[in-house]
Amino acid sequence: MTDTMEGSAPRRTRIQQEKRELILEAALEVFSANGFRGSTIDQIAEAAGMSKPNLLYYFRRKEDIHETLMQRLLDTWLAPLRELDDIGDPMTELRSYIRRKLEMARDFPRESRLFANEILQGAPRIMPMLEGELKTLVDEKAAVIKGWMRAGKIARTDPWHLIFAIWATTQHYADFDVQVRAVLGPDRGGDGRFEDAARFLEQLFLDGLKPKG
Amino acid sequence: MTDTMEGSAPRRTRIQQEKRELILEAALEVFSANGFRGSTIDQIAEAAGMSKPNLLYYFRRKEDIHETLMQRLLDTWLAPLRELDDIGDPMTELRSYIRRKLEMARDFPRESRLFANEILQGAPRIMPMLEGELKTLVDEKAAVIKGWMRAGKIARTDPWHLIFAIWATTQHYADFDVQVRAVLGPDRGGDGRFEDAARFLEQLFLDGLKPKG
DNA sequence: GCAAATTTTGACCGATTGGACAAACGTTAG
DNA sequence: CTAACGTTTGTCCAATCGGTCAAAATTTGC
Numbered sequence: 473m474t475d476t477m478e479g480s481a482p483r484r485t486r487i488q489q490e491k492r493e494l495i496l497e498a499a500l501e502v503f504s505a506n507g508f509r510g511s512t513i514d515q516i517a518e519a520a521g522m523s524k525p526n527l528l529y530y531f532r533r534k535e536d537i538h539e540t541l542m543q544r545l546l547d548t549w550l551a552p553l554r555e556l557d558d559i560g561d562p563m564t565e566l567r568s569y570i571r572r573k574l575e576m577a578r579d580f581p582r583e584s585r586l587f588a589n590e591i592l593q594g595a596p597r598i599m600p601m602l603e604g605e606l607k608t609l610v611d612e613k614a615a616v617i618k619g620w621m622r623a624g625k626i627a628r629t630d631p632w633h634l635i636f637a638i639w640a641t642t643q644h645y646a647d648f649d650v651q652v653r654a655v656l657g658p659d660r661g662g663d664g665r666f667e668d669a670a671r672f673l674e675q676l677f678l679d680g681l682k683p684k685g
Numbered sequence: 686m687t688d689t690m691e692g693s694a695p696r697r698t699r700i701q702q703e704k705r706e707l708i709l710e711a712a713l714e715v716f717s718a719n720g721f722r723g724s725t726i727d728q729i730a731e732a733a734g735m736s737k738p739n740l741l742y743y744f745r746r747k748e749d750i751h752e753t754l755m756q757r758l759l760d761t762w763l764a765p766l767r768e769l770d771d772i773g774d775p776m777t778e779l780r781s782y783i784r785r786k787l788e789m790a791r792d793f794p795r796e797s798r799l800f801a802n803e804i805l806q807g808a809p810r811i812m813p814m815l816e817g818e819l820k821t822l823v824d825e826k827a828a829v830i831k832g833w834m835r836a837g838k839i840a841r842t843d844p845w846h847l848i849f850a851i852w853a854t855t856q857h858y859a860d861f862d863v864q865v866r867a868v869l870g871p872d873r874g875g876d877g878r879f880e881d882a883a884r885f886l887e888q889l890f891l892d893g894l895k896p897k898g
Numbered sequence: 899g900c901a902a903a904t905t906t907t908g909a910c911c912g913a914t915t916g917g918a919c920a921a922a923c924g925t926t927a928g
Numbered sequence: 929c930t931a932a933c934g935t936t937t938g939t940c941c942a943a944t945c946g947g948t949c950a951a952a953a954t955t956t957g958c
Contacts, residue, residue, distance in 0.1 A: 487905070487955085506806065509723035513946065526906055528947065585805055588860070592798055592805070593719065595863045602867035610868050627892065632869060633885035640857035641850050647801070648853070650808045654815035655823050656845060672846035677889070679840065698934070700925095726916065739936050741917065 492530050495520045496544075499537045504582035507589045508538055535597075542590065542598055545583050550606070552576065553635070556613050562620040563678060570638055570673055577646035578666045584646035610635055638677070645669055705743050708733045709757075712750045717795035720802045721751055748810075755803065755811055758796050763819070765789065766848070769826050775833040776891060783851055783886055790859035791879045797859035823848055851890070858882055 484492070498520035502511045513534050517527040531537045552572040556565055577584055595602055614631035621628045645652060645666065653661040660668070711733035715724045726747050730740040744750045765785040769778055790797055808815055827844035834841045858865060858879065866874040873881070 485904075485956095491905090507720050507723060507802075510720060510806070512944080514944090523907060524946090525908080525948085529905070532947085534946065588801075588805055589720075591861050591864050592801055593723070595867075599863070599867065602864055606864075607868050607870065627888070629888050630881055630885045632873070633882055634889070636857060636861075636865060636868075636882075637854050637886070637889055640853040640861070644849060644853035648804050648849075650812070651804050651815055651819075652849060654808075654812065655820050655849075657820065660845070668843055669846055669849075672843045673850070675840070675842050676847070676850055700935075704935095725914080727914090736937060737916090738918085738938080742935070745917085747916065 488530065491520075491522070494522075495527055495530055495537060496541055499541055500582050500586060503538060503541065504585040504589065507593070508534075539597065541586065545587060546598070546601060546605070548580075549576070549583065549587060550609060553609060553613055556616065558616050558619065562617075562625040566626070566677065567674060570642065570677060571670060573638060573642035574645065574666065574670055574673065577642050577644075581646035581649060584643050588643065588647045641673055641676075701743065704733075704735070707735075708740055708743055708750060709754055712754055713795050713799060716751060716754065717798040717802070721747075721806070752810060754799065758800060759811070759814060759818070761793075762789070762796065762800060763822060766822060766826055769829065771829050771832065775830075775838040779839070779890065780887060783855065783890060784883060786851060786855035787858065787879065787883055787886065790855050790857075794859035794862060797856050801856065801860045854886055854889075 495516065499511075499516045501519055502515045505511075506515075511534075513524050513527060516537065517524045520527060531540070552569055555572070556569050590596075590598055610632065614635065617626075617631035617634065620626050621631075652665065655661075656665055708729065712724075712729045714732055715728045718724075719728070724747075726737050726740060729750065730737045733740060744753070765782055768785070769782050803809075803811055823845065827848065830839070830844035830847065833839050834844075865878065868874075869878055
């Protein structure tokens with residue numbers, strides 16, 4: 473191996489690609505459960521079924537794994553918001569955005585927790601991305617929502633805080649999963665909890681709590 | 686010192702009381718910023734202005750500090766929900782519950798993050814409390830809310846998920862503070878963000894997003 | 899088949915960690 | 929004053945951590 477594996481032209485072997493994927497998968501499992509500092513290279517190596525020095529052959533530092541994981545995460549994580557589009561009925565757009573976010577919390581809880589962990593610790597490694605890419609995207613979508621409000625399609629309110637509320641309520645089911653399960657109990661906390669949540673969130677965001685009539 | 690400091694009758698000195706408070710305050714700062722495993726006794730000792738062995742004289746293990754902190758936290762953390770009462774107008778009760786929760790996120794962000802950290806890691810140390818005390822309280826308040834729904838005072842929906850949504854949206858401003866600030870930017874992310882959030886959440890929960898009229 | 903390149907491993911290292919311990923220091927009641 | 933008790937500190941230890949390194953094992957290009 474003459475390459476440093478980090479440059480702009482990775483040029484990787486078949487084995488390198490496979491093993492790196494294996495490591496990233498294992499690291500996602502470990503990091504999301506224990507946080508960055510709470511996770512050890514040994515844990516990740518064991519979860520990936522290889523020795524520690526072998527893992528360090530593919531990622532020279534623990535931080536490199538985390539960084540790679542984080543970069544990939546953010547792209548897929550923001551995809552639903554990117555899809556929020558000006559064309560189409562606003563209420564329908566919002567409803568499907570909420571549903572997509574909730575589906576991500578259900579299908580990718582580890583990614584959600586990894587992200588939550590990073591933010592909780594003050595986002596030391598992704599702060600530039602929050603102030604740059606993320607802020608730009610949110611501002612852009614907030615403008616779209618503002619347009620809907622001006623057109624009288626949805627009630628006037630703060631688009632930024634609306635987005636925060638959608639993030640908070642949906643990701644809650646991934647990040648606080650153990651609490652949700654504990655409170656709902658064995659029967660209601662089963663697989664059906666996501667459908668219940670979907671129904672509730674749709675009603676909350678679209679109708680509020682005011683009694684009808 | 687003949688006492689173990691752990692029994693049912695602590696019997697503590699004036700200095701012990703003061704120093705233990707000092708340590709708990711310092712530990713809250715450190716634990717909430719770095720998580721349990723990410724925090725070191727040395728960090729806490731330095732934040733408390735004492736040496737590590739001296740700190741270990743008051744709390745024999747790192748885990749004891751965390752446990753004590755967690756026990757105190759839960760009481761104050763659930764106080765707003767305990768106050769949710771059957772008497773009084775349902776809409777007013779819910780509004781002030783939301784406001785109280787948001788005020789706690791504003792005034793006690795470290796406590797919120799400490800709690801979030803613990804849940805994110807799977808709540809290894811407080812699981813019994815979640816399944817016991819917390820579940821009981823939530824079930825009780827869910828019954829109250831259900832009564833309001835039956836009486837036609839508020840729209841029919843799932844009380845448990847309603848409580849989750851209130852938790853998620855309010856605590857979001859403490860747990861994801863850096864993200865909220867980054868997205869809102871220097872001007873809108875200032876001190877006023879909590880008033881904006883309060884206005885938004887009130888509208889969201891009480892009126893929904895449906896355009897009026 | 900073979901040489902070069904890549905992959906894997908065991909042994910090891912310095913730094914950090916949680917915690918133990920005895921000695922020194924301070925406080926207080928008689 | 930002083931003996932008993934409470935407090936503080938310096939020193940030390942074993943375990944764990946992230947990471948190195950050279951040698952062995954394996955794969956790959958020709």
